[in-house]
Structure formats: C-alpha cells, structure tokens
Amino acid sequence: MDTLSYKTVSINKATANKEWLVIDATDQVLGRLASRVAILLRGKNKANYTPHADCGDNVIIINADKIRLTGKKMTDKVYVRHTGYPGGQRYTTPKELLNHTPLAVVQHAIKGMLPKTRLGSDLYRNLYVYTGNEHPHQAQNPKQINLNEI
Numbered sequence: 643m644d645t646l647s648y649k650t651v652s653i654n655k656a657t658a659n660k661e662w663l664v665i666d667a668t669d670q671v672l673g674r675l676a677s678r679v680a681i682l683l684r685g686k687n688k689a690n691y692t693p694h695a696d697c698g699d700n701v702i703i704i705n706a707d708k709i710r711l712t713g714k715k716m717t718d719k720v721y722v723r724h725t726g727y728p729g730g731q732r733y734t735t736p737k738e739l740l741n742h743t744p745l746a747v748v749q750h751a752i753k754g755m756l757p758k759t760r761l762g763s764d765l766y767r768n769l770y771v772y773t774g775n776e777h778p779h780q781a782q783n784p785k786q787i788n789l790n791e792i
Contacts, residue, residue: 653690658697660768662784664777665701667748668708670789672736675709676751678789683756683765696761700768702784707744707773711736721750745771 663682667675685691685698711719716737723732736747748771756762770779777784 651690652695653692653697654695658685658695659688659690660697661699662779662782663699663701664784664786665703665789666705666786667703668705669710672709672711672747672751675703675789676748676755679703679752679769680755683752683768694761696764696768698765698768700770700782700784702770702772702777702779703748704772704775704777706748706771707740709748744773 665675665679679701681687682701683698685696688697691697717735719736721734721736721739723734724730725732739746749769752769753762753766756765770777
C-alpha cells in the first residue's frame with residue numbers, strides 16, 4: 643500500500659468554494675439563528691472544513707428586526723458596555739436595542755459565536771444584516787435557504 647495515497651487537503655482563501663446565502667429571520671429564535679449562521683460563516687457544514695482558513699459562506703440576513711426571543715429575555719436580558727470613563731458602565735435590554743438599532747441584537751449574538759481572533763474578524767465581514775426584505779446583493783445570485791432544514 644502506498645503511504646502517500648491518503649493526504650489531508652487544507653483549503654486556503656484562494657481555493658475555498660464560497661457561496662452567497664440568504665436567510666429570512668422572521669420569527670426565528672435569536673440564539674438558534676445565531677448558532678446556525680455562525681456555523682455557515684465558519685464553514686463547518688462543508689466537507690472540506692479547515693479550522694485556520696476562511697472557507698465559510700457569505701450570509702445575508704433579511705428581516706432582522708422581526709426576530710423572536712423566548713421567555714422574558716426581551717426585557718430581562720441585559721447587554722453591558724463600558725464607555726471607557728470611570729463609572730461608565732451602561733446597560734440596555736434587547737427591547738431598547740431593537741427600538742434604537744434593530745440590527746445590533748442579531749449582529750451581537752452572531753459575533754459572540756465566532757472566534758475571538760483575526761480569523762473571527764474576517765469571518766464577521768462575510769455577514770450582511772438588513773431590516774427589510776430588500777438587500778443590495780442581487781448581483782451575487784444568493785441562494786435562499788431555510789434554517790429549519792439545516
């Protein structure tokens with residue numbers, strides 16, 4: 643038997659087969675949506691997944707303002723940020739954040755599920771989130787997918 647017959651193939655940025663996907667977030671639970679989108683962005687759903695390379699897809703999320711949170715998370719969950727000044731902790735709930743910047747809740751959830759490295763920053767740039775049904779990426783011929791079938 644030839645010892646070199648089995649080789650591990652690593653995908654790099656040039657050889658990755660990246661697609662454009664559209665996901666409708668209407669009535670989707672936030673955490674489940676975010677975890678599935680993070681898998682698509684990372685490329686873990688592909689047979690040629692490589693942990694150190696950007697081999698995931700470009701994901702477009704439409705209707706991000708119509709997501710759903712279960713239980714009392716809309717009012718009881720708290721996002722904490724700091725202004726950088728002494729005593730500068732600021733708190734906000736998803737309900738306030740959806741009224742002010744509707745995209746931030748979805749983006750924050752997905753970004754938290756990506757690696758905290760340079761690779762994670764590159765993967766996050768493959769995410770496009772919009773509030774309405776329209777998006778400016780029609781030229782890429784994105785494929786509509788249903789997250790419940792993944």
